[in-house]
Amino acid sequence: MTEFVDACRQEWKRLGVPDPVANEMAADLDADLDEAQADGVAAEEVLGSSAFDPRSFAAEWATARGVVPAPAPVTTLVEDRHAEPDRNRRNRTLAVTAATAAIVLAFIGLALAVRHRGSVAVARVVRPFPKFFPPGVAKFPGPFVDHGGGHDFHGLGVLLFLAVVAGLIAAAVYWSRKVRTNH
């Protein structure tokens, strides 16, 4: 038995190929390589580029025979066409979820803006930022600006609303261009 066939047998054993199948493949390969050698033909002429990689060759052959599971499914063009609707469905679900979340955020922003209309915060400087910290005072003694409880919820709401609407418009433009390109 050639070194190549021996390496294949080891790989088939490692992959759990049933002995009768492994024996059959090994016998066929051995007989072919013997005949090629007798004809003065290099193993590369029989095995192609696989002649340099017995493990991959053995795994590919066993997979093709269906005696070991495929390590990583390589989709053909036909299979890929079937997979395409699944991918599109996943993308669509993702897009709908993202759009719903964005719309909810926009409504929150709008609600904040409307509810706090006219309640623009008054920020009042209580004391200037100290040049040095007196002993016993923490480095960051707290805010130096007293908002007086008047957080600018109106501005925040408007900003949130505008940002989400701008994001939605940008996403819609991108999506429509992508759809047009695909068709």
Next chain:
Amino acid sequence: MVVAGRRGTELLRGVLDLCLLAVMQEGPAYGYEMTKRLRARGLSMVGEGSIYPLLARLERDGLVETYRAASNGGPPRKYYRASPAGQSALAAGVSDWRAARDSVDAVLDMEVKS
């Protein structure tokens, strides 16, 4: 002419199954015998993947039938022949290949003339 180089390998990869079904039309053959028939027509396997996994796929797809028989003075071999489904696949594949080849020829001829 021996098909060589990367482009040759890529082109051959797409039609090697057809070539195998075609050489089986001469009569049932075992693996190495098919390699010899391909080489006799100028198709070298050097640089190309092996035919064994491809033959296994053809068998799984029902495009070839197999049986074991003693070869000339050698050990019993696994012989392959095209099944009726394989014959149909060959006819359809040859038609596809010729259509693709004609289209490519039309483009390449135009390029050569200009």
